[in-house]
Amino acid sequence: MSRRVAEPATDSPPSTGSTTSPPLPGGNSPSPRRTGAARSFGAAWQAQEQARAVADAERDGSVVELDPEICDPSAIADRVPDTTDAAFDAFVEQIREEGQRSPALVRPKPGEPGRYEIAYGRRRRRAAQILGRPLRAIVRPLSDTELVIAQGSENLARADLSYIERAHFARNMVQAGVARETIAKAMGTQATHLSSLLTVADAIPAPVLATIGPAPKIGRPNWLTLADRIKTASPEQIDTAIASPDLAGKASDERFAVVLAALTVVPKPKAKPRAETLKDPKGRKYARVERSATGLRVTVEEAAEPGFGDYLAQRIPEILAAYRASKG
Template sequence: MSRKNLLNLIQVDADMPVKTTASDNKLVGQVASTMREEKARQARADDIERRLAEGQAVIDLDTALIEPSFVRDRMPGDINGLLASIREQGQQVPILVRPHPEKSGRYQVAFGHRRLRAIQELGLQVKAVIRTLTDEELVIAQGQENNEREDLSYIEKSRFAQRLKERFPREVITSAMSVDKAELSRMLSIIDSLPSGLIDAIGPASGIGRRSWQELADLVQKDANHDPVALAQSEEMQAMSSQDRFKALILALKPRRIVRGLPEVLSTSSGQRLGHVKQSKTKLEITVDRKEAAEFAAFLLNDVVALFEERRANNVQKKEA
């Protein structure tokens, strides 16, 4: 039987009598079953597309096709713990991406940057949810996911807010950050008060909150005798953890109160003892134990006078300018 006749047989008017054989009936049943299966497959495909559009389906993506968000929210940090977890248990939580607005066939991360980085290092495909998002929807999803996970430090959140400020109104930023306008203003004020290089040198400083960062900002504004960026970038401080580096910098910038007549320990920001300072109305005495601080003793003898003269010359130039 030709395909045309078969279709006529399927679509025949119910009032018109048609003679069919057992073979015809069997073939019609097979075609009807095939059509039902095809319809079911199409329904499943439509459902998958709908779920993808709604961001509910998780699919595997090649990490080479994925780019970071256009607004960075994290500072470089250690992901060894996350690497070990994914290596042992697999990726438990998918990342959220959107189709790249400018590059066909590529994607852009809304959240899950650390997971993506870990998956890339392991050479695996990443589990992801794809959702069509505007720029505003992306940064709101990015910010709210960070708030839910509570793994961004205060200074990372503040920097994220500053970067959002360059492109979005405050209403979008407060929604993304889940903060009110007053708190947003405080975050932006701290960022504006600190050199960008200083924040980079300190790092995320997890566990350090707003009051401590405000204290650092105040010290930086008041202290004209130290270069906070150079201090934080020093080999000694860079050997510390980010939190300890922050605390050491606070200690180094805080004005020291010397009680006259009583010796005070002179030490580095990391606690290395260099000597003792004794001050009176007429004298300032620095005593250095050459066994404990031979390098510092040599510095005092060989370099301190030259540094003093250089500093005095710089001060003269500033006054003349």
Template sequence: MSSSTRKPPPSRLGRGLSSLIPDPPPSSDPAALRSLPVEALEPGPFQPRGGMDKSSLQELADSIREHGILQPILARPKPGSPGSYQIVGGERRWRAAQLAQLHEVPVVLRDLGDREAMAAGLVENLQRQDLNAMEEADGYRRLLDEFGLTQEGLGQAVGKSRSHVANTLRLLGLPTEVRDLVRNGVLSAGHARTLVGASDPARIAAQIVARGLSVRQAEALAAAQGRPRPGAQDRAPRDPETAALERDLTERLGLRVAVKHDGKGGEVVIRYRDLDQLDGLIRLLSAS
């Protein structure tokens, strides 16, 4: 599609990513695929990925050394720099190719503007499913904000369900410290999803990491969290040891706990607000 027939960006908003990215050249076009020196390429400015895991990058390099690059790198001419090219999709393959000591890499060149390059790069990475959950969420947010897509339309573009897109975007509402745990691989996306809507996500996340809880256990812990009912203050304990025990149990269970002891026996009272909290408590105790 030539620039003279290309529609202006505003008229394409909300129409899906196929209207944002020009059609690729036909496979029969000899100019569609070429080999370029690795030094002629550089990372593009619209890469959604943060850091790249060194071990997985080395694994890819080993595969490339044995089998070659099976999927060409997508690039565009670098504006104002003849003979140089910016990677739109495939930076990980480019870096692994250098580790494999390849001098040239297969490249498909397309004349993309900034908006088109960003859309193509984001979609290419999202479709490959090798971003962490926060990088994926950031990519979805950028596509929604830049191009006015619906969550359903975005899901169709990247091969995901609308509910998956929606649940991933909800991770952006978690506190910074929790999002950093996901970015660094300390907390999985499954664990993080259990914290959405929790009363104190950062505190629960710290408990999940410290105790090495499974996703099911994390879900039970998060469900058991809740604020005490207004005015439902328990009578002050008679001694510091009982108070300390109540605080410890309340912290562990996420529910207000009262310990009543008369010197010989007593009872432990766990207060829950609704059936969801009761169900979470039962699952938590069953998993312990």
């Protein structure tokens, strides 16, 4: 069930921190030459536009209160769960003390009358469940593409979404059948960067990602290093790494370090050549034979049998010919 929330108009926009939703769907796709500075500017512009949209929605009474239990997360996950997420605990306390500053965006769930699907606001919904409060939300009849773009737009403006979460979100959209052009627009990124995200996401098995979590301080180079080690590791090594007792009680970034260290490739020690001493019937040593992975070495004891070394060297071609003849 839902009810409309009447709130006074305000000239000041809501907070643009982690609780601020991105703009509603719309606008042009990002330029293929978009720089990091332009992206930052775009995120700030989006936050301002979203603030205006939220203020308009609150003024015209389109913000409603919904039972969080009838609001389902989008089928395309963006967040990577983390049981040690202290930031979320702080987020819940902020809402407990100050209320939900920014509404979520939901749509009526297709095929399930009376239920809603969240475009953005999953954490707000979780907080509402924990606090036993309704979820403040804007309800819009979004298409599947508009839902994805709205969800991705929030990711663009959200500073606390880690690198692997962006990669995870991109892969989940691909697996859901979303066109890459739509994914690039939703994430505000270029096709080459999108391919990079997908490469990393595809290289990290789900159990490894679930064990590590979002790893907010770990960037692309370190994830690529882990991906390389996973490629050369056996399934048993990976299982051992993610079951390590050293993971207990550690934050996500520390868990990444533990798994990475557990998959460090230890070079195998070079096998020492096997040596055999040859003796004549009287027990005198006349040669030493050393076998290794790359060949065989014969060392003649000249003192024990003078001239035998030269005799052997001269007959090596004969010995080789006889060996080849014996093989047919």
